Amino acid sequence: MSTLPVPRNLERFPELHPPLDAASALAEANRCLFCFDAPCTAACPTHIDVPRFIKKIASANMRGSALTILDANILGLSCARVCPVDVLCEGACVMRRYNKKPIEIGRLQRHAMDWFYEAGSPLGQPVPLQSPITLRVACIGGGPASLSCAAELRRHGASVTIFDNRPLPGGLNTYGVAEYKLRPSDSLREVDLVRSLGVEFRQAEIGGAREIGGAVSLDHLENEFDFVFVGVGLGAMEKLGIPGEDSPGVIDALRFIQRYKTEHEFAVGRCVVVIGGGNTAIDAANAARRLGAEEVHLFYRRGEREMPAFSFEYEHSKVEGVHFHWLAQPLEIVQREGRAAAVKFALTELGPPDDSGRRRSQPIPGSSYEFACDMVIPALGQTRLTDLLHGTRGIDLNGGSIAVDRPTGRTSNPRYFAGGDCVNGGREVVDAVADGKRAARAMLNSDRPGGRPHPQEVSRG
């Protein structure tokens, strides 16, 4: 099993939702009504059969419970920890309408997954490769979408290779999820499970020797593989686009999270300003507190009601001691002695709603003020990585994301499928898993390039 890159993080980031003990899990499992056509299952993007896995916990069939989860969602372990269950399965639980607490589906799933990984219980015999191999797929990106796509394909006998330009696989599950939700070691356990199915991983060495578009060209992938699945996620975080942004002491939220999770010597500032109102901004702000910042101030250009973060994340962050400042738009990062020393903000007012239905913010002239700090963490969302595919492979984009046929993940180029953040603009792990699984099934049912029919048709002939 993989070890934690920064062991000290175990103490600094105790788990947000501690595991259920066996007796509590049994009591909770027995509380589940076993709804028919359960709303929780429908609400899960991967459609895990929730009542089925819960009743298997109740019947002491732990292996069956775990496999029920993994059959629908190979990343059942990380999803159990990071899913925003309040707006997914637990949000749909009928118990909410019964003046009762929803079933703790997330923690029950974790209970089954913890059992599975602790028991070292294998998924079963790996499915042998087809002979001869009739489907070869390259997955670009080592995150949840590719892992899910690869696992689904491999379980049906296809040959799959994942190409990833980071040293460790797992994508944001390894590098980008807050430590108190998911540890890199757990992400890597899931990667090992996918590997155990027979999926091949090609990681970049440090320095990016095998980076896609560099050492491994798309031409090469198209020659070697029938289909390419694009699960590259989003790119670096958006720039603020204001003076002083490149000062020492400024680090975007994703790099901040990646560094504290992987670097022993990484140190946080004493007074930290986080800019942005999304879940990543909240993760970074909470982490800054846990890493020892005396004060953490989160600034958002709109109001509390418009903040895109989930409300439970916001509530949790207040408990962590993060201070929230509304209606503040950054104008400049002020340097002193060669480092970020303050952020200059303008007050904003809210105008009419924009496309997302949230009210647009406009700075109020003459309202600027400075806020002193020694670290600035912009968290404005991620840029898109998709220009290369659009430019050289004619893959249609939609507002910067890859445009796909939703039920199949098929792009405008018949050799390419796509899923995860690069398609959906940045949702949850579970959405990426669902995208990858749908694309895999579509590839299994597609005619191979060059007019080769897919195997089911061969056997019928």
Place this chain on the structure above:
Amino acid sequence: MADLTTNFAGIRCPNPFWLASGPPTNSGGQIMRAFDAGWGGAVWKTLGDPIVNTSSRYSSVDWNGQRMMGLNNIELITDRPLETNLREITEVKKRYPKHAVIASLMVDSKREVWHEFVKRTEDAGADGLELNFGCPHGMSERGMGAAVGQVPEYSCMITEWVKEVARTPVLVKLTPNITDIRAAARAAKLGGADALSAINTLSSITGIDLDTFTPRPNVGGLSSHGGYCGPAVKPIALHMVQQIASDPQVGIPISGIGGIGGWREAAEFMLLGCGTVQVCTAAMHYGYRIVEDMLDGLSNWMDEKGFRTIEDFRGISVPKVTEWKHLDLNYKIVARIDRDLCIGCDLCYVACWDGAHQCIHLEGNPKPAAVEAASRARITTTPIAKLDSQQVKSYATPPARIPRIDEEECVGCNLCWLVCPVERCITMEKVETGRPRESWEQRTAARGAV
């Protein structure tokens, strides 16, 4: 305030709640603590020639996370010397003269042995005797307990022997491990019994350890048939009590036993004719303290219903049980769903489709497999405020998940109402058929007349 004082076949006690013969009544010290907690009487752990018990004696059936839905035991009668038990009976009666102390007896089927035990226990001060003709394990292999109760002639004969010398009321405790309990009840009556206790435990094997393949309880790698009791056996006990209570050839008081754990069950047994009730498993599970709510709850219920004494309602449900052939075939009820209370679990829908008469429907009348397939095919994503237009979050039941009853097809079986987790969401409502009352007996008689 209801009056719970009881006179059962001449045995007086402050209330009708007795501890049944068993581990909770093994010693005088225990029984005195039970009386302090509020119990009105106790049937002493069965006296007889001392035996040896095994180590590992009980096993249980748990259900849906609840412990001891049913309890099984292979414990035999008292393993303490007779003299000790008799001395303690005397002491208990001296200190608790108003409480009922009944001695349960089980000895070899010899007239003189029975005579001796009856005399000695009555001399010790017992208020009554309960003849244990019911224990289904161990002792029955030695020709006692259920081995007597299963043969009406033996029951009658031994009851006669006891009555030859007994000065106190004699109760006969009946075994349920018999085809028709009325035969055993009539035999006891014929032998002169003053009252009956029903039921004793049911022969059982509670379960098997799936790792060792040995049934429970495990005694050194082997198990044995035991006696089953606890909440699981209540319906069986109620049935048997009703059978006895409605039999004109019996007509003696009944002390009800079997799955009584609270005042509600006690009231049920009394409504079917019992003058006292006996409790064992619930006291083994939670201790003597449970009697407080039994007294309080029964008393409150009686006040609410306007019953001053137990005699005011005892037995009033007996005539409400009849033979099937007398039921009204023209009585019709149908299920109704309260759309405001429905939480959309759709358990009624699948229960009706798979377990009943396919008359509960979802929008468009799909079959269950089609409903599930449609849900699996739906593409669902996590709502993200930044990416999605903001929607008002509602926890109201989606109308598509509220099932509809086809009242024409509904046979009024009750299944949907039974599975519905929400109180008062599904109700069974009477529908006027316009046809007069007609039973199967009347219908077939009318046919015969034609």
